[in-house]
Amino acid sequence: MSDDEISERISGYIRERFLSGDQQQELEETTPLLEWGVLNSMNTALLLMFIRDELNVAVPPMKINAGNFQDVKSITALVNELARQQQAATPAGTESA
Amino acid sequence: MNLHQCVIDVAAKDPHRLAVADPTGALTYGVLDERANALARHLRELGVGKGDRVVIWADKSPDVVMAMQAVLRLGAAYVPTDGASPAPRVADVVGDCGARALLSTPGLLPRISGRLPADVPALDLAEDLGTASAPINESADPDDLAYILYTSGSTGTPKGVSISHRNAWAFVDWVVTELAPTPSDRFANHAPLTFDLSVLDLYAAFAAGASVHLIPSELAYAPTQLVDFVHESQISIWYSVPSALSLMMRDGGLLERTPPHGLRAVLFAGEPFAIERVRQLAGWTSARLLNLYGPTETNVCTFHEVVPADLDRDRPLPIGGAVSGDQVWAQRPDGTAAGPGEEGELLVDGPTVMLGYWGQPPHHGPYATGDIVQVLPEGGFEYVDRRDHMVKVRGHRVELGEVEAVLAAHPDVAEAVVVVVGSGMDARLAAFVLPGKGRKPGVLALRRHTAERLPRYMLIEDLHFVADLPRTQNGKTDRAALAAAARHPDTADLL
Numbered sequence: 139m140s141d142d143e144i145s146e147r148i149s150g151y152i153r154e155r156f157l158s159g160d161q162q163q164e165l166e167e168t169t170p171l172l173e174w175g176v177l178n179s180m181n182t183a184l185l186l187m188f189i190r191d192e193l194n195v196a197v198p199p200m201k202i203n204a205g206n207f208q209d210v211k212s213i214t215a216l217v218n219e220l221a222r223q224q225q226a227a228t229p230a231g232t233e234s235a
Numbered sequence: 236m237n238l239h240q241c242v243i244d245v246a247a248k249d250p251h252r253l254a255v256a257d258p259t260g261a262l263t264y265g266v267l268d269e270r271a272n273a274l275a276r277h278l279r280e281l282g283v284g285k286g287d288r289v290v291i292w293a294d295k296s297p298d299v300v301m302a303m304q305a306v307l308r309l310g311a312a313y314v315p316t317d318g319a320s321p322a323p324r325v326a327d328v329v330g331d332c333g334a335r336a337l338l339s340t341p342g343l344l345p346r347i348s349g350r351l352p353a354d355v356p357a358l359d360l361a362e363d364l365g366t367a368s369a370p371i372n373e374s375a376d377p378d379d380l381a382y383i384l385y386t387s388g389s390t391g392t393p394k395g396v397s398i399s400h401r402n403a404w405a406f407v408d409w410v411v412t413e414l415a416p417t418p419s420d421r422f423a424n425h426a427p428l429t430f431d432l433s434v435l436d437l438y439a440a441f442a443a444g445a446s447v448h449l450i451p452s453e454l455a456y457a458p459t460q461l462v463d464f465v466h467e468s469q470i471s472i473w474y475s476v477p478s479a480l481s482l483m484m485r486d487g488g489l490l491e492r493t494p495p496h497g498l499r500a501v502l503f504a505g506e507p508f509a510i511e512r513v514r515q516l517a518g519w520t521s522a523r524l525l526n527l528y529g530p531t532e533t534n535v536c537t538f539h540e541v542v543p544a545d546l547d548r549d550r551p552l553p554i555g556g557a558v559s560g561d562q563v564w565a566q567r568p569d570g571t572a573a574g575p576g577e578e579g580e581l582l583v584d585g586p587t588v589m590l591g592y593w594g595q596p597p598h599h600g601p602y603a604t605g606d607i608v609q610v611l612p613e614g615g616f617e618y619v620d621r622r623d624h625m626v627k628v629r630g631h632r633v634e635l636g637e638v639e640a641v642l643a644a645h646p647d648v649a650e651a652v653v654v655v656v657g658s659g660m661d662a663r664l665a666a667f668v669l670p671g672k673g674r675k676p677g678v679l680a681l682r683r684h685t686a687e688r689l690p691r692y693m694l695i696e697d698l699h700f701v702a703d704l705p706r707t708q709n710g711k712t713d714r715a716a717l718a719a720a721a722r723h724p725d726t727a728d729l730l
Contacts, residue, residue: 157678164679172319174679174686177467177696180629180663183486186457191259199460200258202453204294204318 139221144193145214151188152210156181167211172204182207189213195220237375238400238407241441249444252418255297255437256468257449262297264444267304273364274305275371278336285373287335287381292325292343294318294362295428295449295542300437302338302360303428304518310373311335312380314395315428318343319452320690326350332383332395332593341435354539377401383593384431387625387634387693395593405586406534409559413525413538414472414500416443421468421497424449425475429633429690431531432504435474452691455479456660456725458487464703465489471497474527475632477508478660484515485660494520502527504535505630507551507618509659512697514546528554528618531632532602535710536561548599554608556615557658560629561585565610566603575612578619580604626655628662631692631696638685638693641667645684647676652704653695654718665721667695669704670706676700 139147145167153160156176171177179184186202189195195217208232242264245252250265262270283289289306291313293299299315314332316325318340326496327335329351337351338360351357375381381400388394416422421441424447425431440447448468454460462483465473473480480503483489498520504527517524524541539555565579566570573579584601591598605623608616624635624691635653640649650669655662670676678698685694699721705713 157697160678162675162677162679164677169679173321174682175691176679176682178691178694178696179452180660181696182453183457183482184660186460187618199454199457199463203259203451204453207453 139218140195141214141218144221145210146151147193148189148213148217150208151185152176153205155158155184165210167214168209170209172208177207185213189217193217193221195224236400236404237307237372238381238403238438239304239372239375241438242271242304243370243372245441245444249418252444253446254441255300255449255573256446257296257451258454260297262301267297267301269366269368270301270364271304271308272368272371273366274302274338274360275308276368277358277362277364278305278311279309279581280373281336282359283309283311283335283698285375286379287311288314288332288380290314290316290329290332290334290337291360292318292320292337292339294340295424295451295488296361297449298361299428300447300449304713306338307375307381308371308373310375312382312397313384314385316385317427317429317452317690321687322350322404323687324690328385328393328395331356331393350465363495375400377404378590379591384429384531387494387632387637390638393690397590397593398534399590402587403434403437403438405561406434406559407442409535410435410439411442413558414439416440416445416472418444419497420445420471420499422447422476423465423468423470423473425455425473425479426630427452429533431529432474432476432630434534439472456482458482458485460487462487462489462492464504465498466492466495467704469495469497471495472502473498474501474502476505477512478506478629478662480516481509481512481660484512490515490519494522498522500525504528506627506659510548510551513541513552517541517543526552526554529583529587530602530604530606532589532598533561533604534587535559536563536583536585536587537616551618553611553615553617556721557585559587560584561587563616565608565616569643573610578609579608580622581606581608581616596647609645616699628655628664629660629693633693635663636696638664638666638689641685641688642668642681642695645676645681647671647674648681649674650718652706652712652714654714654721656697656718656721663696664694664715665699666695667699667701667704667717667721669701 246264246268254264336359383395385393390646500523502525527533569581581604582601607619638653649671705716
């Protein structure tokens with residue numbers, strides 16, 4: 139998945155679940171999600187589940203910090219980096235379930 | 236006894252023992268001691284001394300715990316604020332408590348520059364100050380201020396609960412007697428350091444020479460990661476709001492794994508714990524289960540240990556009887572003490588009752604909790620209800636009026652009503668906003684507005700714009716109707 143695709147999927151999920159649809163299209167890649175309380179300790183868990191189930195990327199506890207979740211841009215970078223690592227760790231010819 | 240003496244004593248005897256850790260780092264007692272001395276010296280050079288206040292603004296970390304120790308060593312008091320708290324609110328706290336200095340982190344410091352009085356230095360708390368430093372250990376009187384915890388205030392401004400060394404120690408002393416922690420114990424710290432639950436985790440661990448393992452706020456409600464943490468850190472004593480335990484059981488697979496080998500006590504406080512969850516927990520671990528009760532103003536003043544007979548109850552657990560050297564009783568509206576089977580407001584008197592709210596006259600005599608309890612026939616109390624509009628969201632006190640006042644201050648908002656939806660781990664704040672005439676406030680604009688003025692735990696999760704607010708027959712806002720609508724998000728926007 140490209141950066142743009144990942145970014146769009148994550149933005150879409152945040153708009154739908156945490157911003158009542160974001161009618162006025164205010165969400166940007168650099169909107170400070172933690173600082174403005176769009177993401178909090180409870181719904182970050184929901185976003186993690188979305189990333190695991192829909193983007194097939196597991197986020198290890200070490201990576202769950204304020205820096206990696208501050209905005210859509212940094213979440214996208216994290217997911218992209220983890221996706222590469224996790225793909226490299228999967229033996230060739232197998233597919234993760 | 237001074238609250239800062241424990242670390243000094245353990246460091247002298249056994250400097251290599253682990254004191255505090257989080258996923259990014261750890262400090263032994265020896266290093267914690269040395270660095271606290273170095274930071275204390277630095278603060279002293281900047282003019283901080285006995286009786287002063289120092290605000291700490293940072294995400295939880297071993298360094299923050301070190302900074303708290305440094306401040307106490309000067310005979311000064313620390314005032315913790317969460318790293319996620321907005322800079323203007325932190326600046327308000329600095330002003331309100333007349334802080335002598337602010338300790339923070341490089342990521343946050345630029346945000347507050349220009350907002351502080353010129354004579355209040357702002358420093359990086361983790362700055363490398365070297366270690367060659369003579370010990371600093373100012374003796375504090377029992378009634379000297381140790382820390383201030385700011386909580387939600389009904390009038391729209393937060394209140395600073397002032398806690399003395401005597402207040403804090405009376406509670407820690409009880410914990411040490413009750414749990415008899417040893418150096419091999421490993422305490423979890425789930426609560427933010429701004430929340431009084433953390434006082435147990437830190438100071439009971441230090442009193443025993445044990446270690447405390449900090450859970451970063453981003454991890455605090457991530458169910459599977461939290462369960463992994465409990466196992467990887469081999470926690471022996473856990474203390475949190477019930478929501479965190481419920482979440483681990485429901486979504487984290489806590490019960491599907493054998494308990495960590497050393498787990499011997501699970502403590503919870505801050506809100507009622509569904510009895511079904513208590514049953515599941517008791518079926519999973521043989522660790523002691525303790526229900527603790529007490530507002531920030533008194534810390535823990537009653538507790539109840541779960542016994543097998545409790546598991547047959549269909550009501551929440553009792554909050555139990557007095558601890559920490561306190562006396563507690565239920566007072567009926569006519570001022571007399573309630574008897575068995577009767578209800579009344581819980582009053583607390585004794586060594587844990589706060590000095591007072593910062594900036595207000597000192598508190599004297601018993602503290603009225605605002606909690607209605609029932610006196611149980613077998614002794615002890617059961618929590619019934621609140622007297623006022625204060626609500627709890629995962630153990631945090633929230634005055635709805637404070638959140639409403641902030642929303643209503645936005646230029647696009649005519650009126651706002653905030654209600655709590657759900658309970659326990661699913662509790663969240665929902666706001667109904669009536670826009671000003673011809674105005675179209677944006678969801679993010681309002682979130683930004685509130686986030687710049689309120690701490691993270693007071694932020695609304697659901698935001699509904701309405702064309703009208705429902706009224707009761709006597710013209711008051713119909714909060715019950717709004718709460719009902721908020722439970723069904725699909726219809727809430729159609730009001």
